[in-house]
Amino acid sequence: MPWEKNQRHAWASQWQRDSGTYLIPKNGYTATNYRQDTTLTRLSSRDNWTNITDNFDYSWHPDYTEPPLIYQFGTQHQKTGGPIYTMEGATQIKYVRTPYYNKTSTDNNWLIPDNVDISSFDFTWHPDATDGDYIYQFGTQHQKTGGPKYIIPGAQDIKFVDQIRIRTQRTAEKVYVVDHLDDNITITLNQIQDKITNITSVRYFDNYLDTLKRIARNADKDGLEFIWVISSVCDYTDFDFTWHPEQWQAGMLHVFASNNNKFGDTFFMHVPTFRYRADKIELLDWYDINYVGVTIPRRPLPIIRHTYDTHVAAVKTLDFAGPLAIFTTEDNQDYNNIPAVPLWREKTKTIVPLSAGASVAIIPKASVPYIKTQLYDYPNILRTQRHLYIDSPLDVVFIDNGEPNADANYNHLKWTAERANDIKIHRSTGVNGRVASQYAAAKLSTTPWYFLVPAKLRVDANFDWQWQPDRLQEPKHYIFHANNPINGLTYGHMSMVANNKQLTLNTQGLGLDFTLDSAHEVVPILSGTAEYAHSPMVAWRTAFRECIKLRASLPDVENEYRLTQWLTQDNTPDQWSLKGAEDAVEYYDAVDGDFAELKKSYDWAWLASYALIKRNLTPD
Numbered sequence: 001m002p003w004e005k006n007q008r009h010a011w012a013s014q015w016q017r018d019s020g021t022y023l024i025p026k027n028g029y030t031a032t033n034y035r036q037d038t039t040l041t042r043l044s045s046r047d048n049w050t051n052i053t054d055n056f057d058y059s060w061h062p063d064y065t066e067p068p069l070i071y072q073f074g075t076q077h078q079k080t081g082g083p084i085y086t087m088e089g090a091t092q093i094k095y096v097r098t099p100y101y102n103k104t105s106t107d108n109n110w111l112i113p114d115n116v117d118i119s120s121f122d123f124t125w126h127p128d129a130t131d132g133d134y135i136y137q138f139g140t141q142h143q144k145t146g147g148p149k150y151i152i153p154g155a156q157d158i159k160f161v162d163q164i165r166i167r168t169q170r171t172a173e174k175v176y177v178v179d180h181l182d183d184n185i186t187i188t189l190n191q192i193q194d195k196i197t198n199i200t201s202v203r204y205f206d207n208y209l210d211t212l213k214r215i216a217r218n219a220d221k222d223g224l225e226f227i228w229v230i231s232s233v234c235d236y237t238d239f240d241f242t243w244h245p246e247q248w249q250a251g252m253l254h255v256f257a258s259n260n261n262k263f264g265d266t267f268f269m270h271v272p273t274f275r276y277r278a279d280k281i282e283l284l285d286w287y288d289i290n291y292v293g294v295t296i297p298r299r300p301l302p303i304i305r306h307t308y309d310t311h312v313a314a315v316k317t318l319d320f321a322g323p324l325a326i327f328t329t330e331d332n333q334d335y336n337n338i339p340a341v342p343l344w345r346e347k348t349k350t351i352v353p354l355s356a357g358a359s360v361a362i363i364p365k366a367s368v369p370y371i372k373t374q375l376y377d378y379p380n381i382l383r384t385q386r387h388l389y390i391d392s393p394l395d396v397v398f399i400d401n402g403e404p405n406a407d408a409n410y411n412h413l414k415w416t417a418e419r420a421n422d423i424k425i426h427r428s429t430g431v432n433g434r435v436a437s438q439y440a441a442a443k444l445s446t447t448p449w450y451f452l453v454p455a456k457l458r459v460d461a462n463f464d465w466q467w468q469p470d471r472l473q474e475p476k477h478y479i480f481h482a483n484n485p486i487n488g489l490t491y492g493h494m495s496m497v498a499n500n501k502q503l504t505l506n507t508q509g510l511g512l513d514f515t516l517d518s519a520h521e522v523v524p525i526l527s528g529t530a531e532y533a534h535s536p537m538v539a540w541r542t543a544f545r546e547c548i549k550l551r552a553s554l555p556d557v558e559n560e561y562r563l564t565q566w567l568t569q570d571n572t573p574d575q576w577s578l579k580g581a582e583d584a585v586e587y588y589d590a591v592d593g594d595f596a597e598l599k600k601s602y603d604w605a606w607l608a609s610y611a612l613i614k615r616n617l618t619p620d
Contacts, residue, residue: 182322231265263342357468400455474518481525496527543580
């Protein structure tokens with residue numbers, strides 16, 4: 001073409017677009033035409049090459065459009081180590097990755113430890129020539145140490161090589177299986193026999209420190225250096241017994257977590273070090289421990305479902321295998337989200353309630369000898385896991401007997417309680433007699449406890465219907481607070497009570513107050529406002545019965561104050577509450593506190609007749 005007359009034609013090679021072969025016009029050229037229509041094949045030549053090796057394509061040449069350079073070729077491992085092509089006058093180095101020298105030789109700088117599998121390790125590796133002088137430490141499948149070392153003569157500093165790891169063989173010489181008497185020792189032995197052959201089972205002491213000391217003494221007598229200590233409470237299906245520590249950690253005790261707890265049940269021990277140090281510490285926690293970031297699952301705990309209202313009687317009478325069990329009064333829950341209670345010593349073997357009312361709880365066998373009347377007899381209780389499960393809600397029983405505002409308060413109760421899910425509401429109406437009415441209410445309940453709501457109580461709209469009794473205690477009634485708007489008192493009178501059904505049905509009503517005849521506890525939560533002045537008879541009767549009980553309880557500073565309030569405060573026009581209080585004290589004095597006479601106040605018919613005689617009051 002005419003425009004090509006002033007061009008230099010340059011032919012490409014298999015390596016570069018400028019092979020150094022040109023067609024140049026006689027009269028010179030103003031531009032270069034890099035031709036793509038024909039490619040020349042450059043022949044192998046060792047001119048300009050140094051560090052010549054076999055297995056390399058010496059037909060390579062530089063692109064002649066570049067300035068003079070020293071071309072350093074690498075290997076499959078580094079950017080250095082291959083042949084060098086030097087152009088005349090070159091001083092700068094350029095690193096070339098293609099082609100590379102495939103190194104197949106092995107250097108004499110390797111130090112290979114025992115107990116490693118060298119079959120798959122690539123000993124053609126070499127360091128980069130631009131590095132300083134190092135001892136190159138290779139890792140294993142578990143740690144950055146433990147593998148071969150590549151040692152530059154005279155090197156002192158260590159450089160860890162992580163991209164190439166060697167597989168180590170088992171370093172521990174024996175496995176000791178701690179039997180927690182949970183019926184899982186045979187399963188555990190069968191589970192690991194294909195992974196390790198030297199196995200011995202040992203019985204758990206009451207703490208891991210003493211157990212490990214005994215194991216270390218026996219292992220030391222046998223001349224063992226590294227051992228595994230594992231536990232029958234854990235599942236080792238997927239565990240890799242070739243694990244080993246970093247070399248600088250060899251003398252530590254290595255602990256593997258159980259489930260979500262770092263204070264686990266699996267230990268890797270350097271026997272001579274542990275034998276020397278363990279007798280100098282009081283707690284295993286004080287030892288030089290490496291908490292390994294590997295988790296081993298615990299086996300499922302035995303589940304003891306029982307029909308006792310609380311766990312106290314169940315723990316005292318029902319046996320279970322192993323160090324821990326789940327006690328539950330619930331029938332329909334799966335327990336998959338169970339925290340791992342540490343078994344290191346008694347203080348860590350905590351009772352762990354898993355719900356607000358402890359209907360589900362982890363109980364350690366170590367606690368059983370302590371339990372007398374409540375699980376709180378055992379000093380080690382962890383209260384931070386009560387959110388894991390939900391207790392079944394308590395039934396609500398509304399009880400009325402002629403109160404004028406009963407329907408209004410019952411409808412308000414339904415509106416309040418039905419906003420909570422799965423709350424069952426029952427109503428007991430017109431049952432005569434204190435004991436009979438209590439029995440009737442209890443029989444309506446389908447749950448072991450129930451909220452007993454008196455007709456005179458207008459329930460607080462914010463009352464928490466998810467409240468639960470404490471199943472770590474013996475069964476008892478729970479008395480909430482109620483506000484008395486007539487005399488300004490706020491305490492358990494006319495309040496809601498979380499009654500225990502069985503206690504209620506077993507109570508004979510021998511005292512002056514049915515609820516107080518059984519074990520009980522006051523819960524300082526406002527359950528509502530007492531509305532008892534809608535009727536003269538109800539106001540008088542309510543005050544009379546309460547003040548009989550208050551007067552009989554003296555001397556008592558708190559109840560003396562309450563009685564004074566009943567006798568002096570009544571913000572209603574007719575003051576029937578005040579009159580009932582005065583009549584109660586007068587009656588108490590008249591019968592000289594005779595219990596049989598005071599007990600007549602239990603009977604509504606007697607109260608009605610006495611009100612008629614004393615105040616000419618008739619039932620509404």
